[in-house]
Amino acid sequence: MYGRLNPTDFYLQRRIKYKLIRGLLDLIILIALRENEMSGYEIISFIYDTFNVLLSPGTVYPLVQTLNDQGLIEIATDEKKKTFRLSKRGEGLVNAISIEYLNIQRKVLAMWGQSLL
Numbered sequence: 001m002y003g004r005l006n007p008t009d010f011y012l013q014r015r016i017k018y019k020l021i022r023g024l025l026d027l028i029i030l031i032a033l034r035e036n037e038m039s040g041y042e043i044i045s046f047i048y049d050t051f052n053v054l055l056s057p058g059t060v061y062p063l064v065q066t067l068n069d070q071g072l073i074e075i076a077t078d079e080k081k082k083t084f085r086l087s088k089r090g091e092g093l094v095n096a097i098s099i100e101y102l103n104i105q106r107k108v109l110a111m112w113g114q115s116l117l
Contacts, residue, residue, distance in 0.1 A: 030094040
């Protein structure tokens with residue numbers, strides 16, 4: 001039905017996907033840390049493995065620091081590396097943000113469905 005994208009559209013699609021992931025990055029990181037404690041490298045790898053989007057450390061680490069400054073995650077340091085885990089405050093907020101995200105997603109899908117009529 002849709003066929004292959006021409007190179008310009010393929011590039012545009014990848015740019016939009018990248019922007020979507022960047023826009024949801026707070027939520028993605030918080031949800032990932034809800035499941036496992038991770039290092040910065042592991043967060044970057046998780047995002048790449050899950051979404052096929054490679055983010056730079058310069059994108060991820062400042063956000064992780066902001067999440068820590070806001071009390072949403074905690075940093076544990078050992079001799080080899082820093083790891084990050086969701087704080088109690090972060091647990092409560094990630095649930096509220098997830099519900100809000102689902103409400104937005106539902107509305108976007110409804111708009112998309114209406115455009116097919």
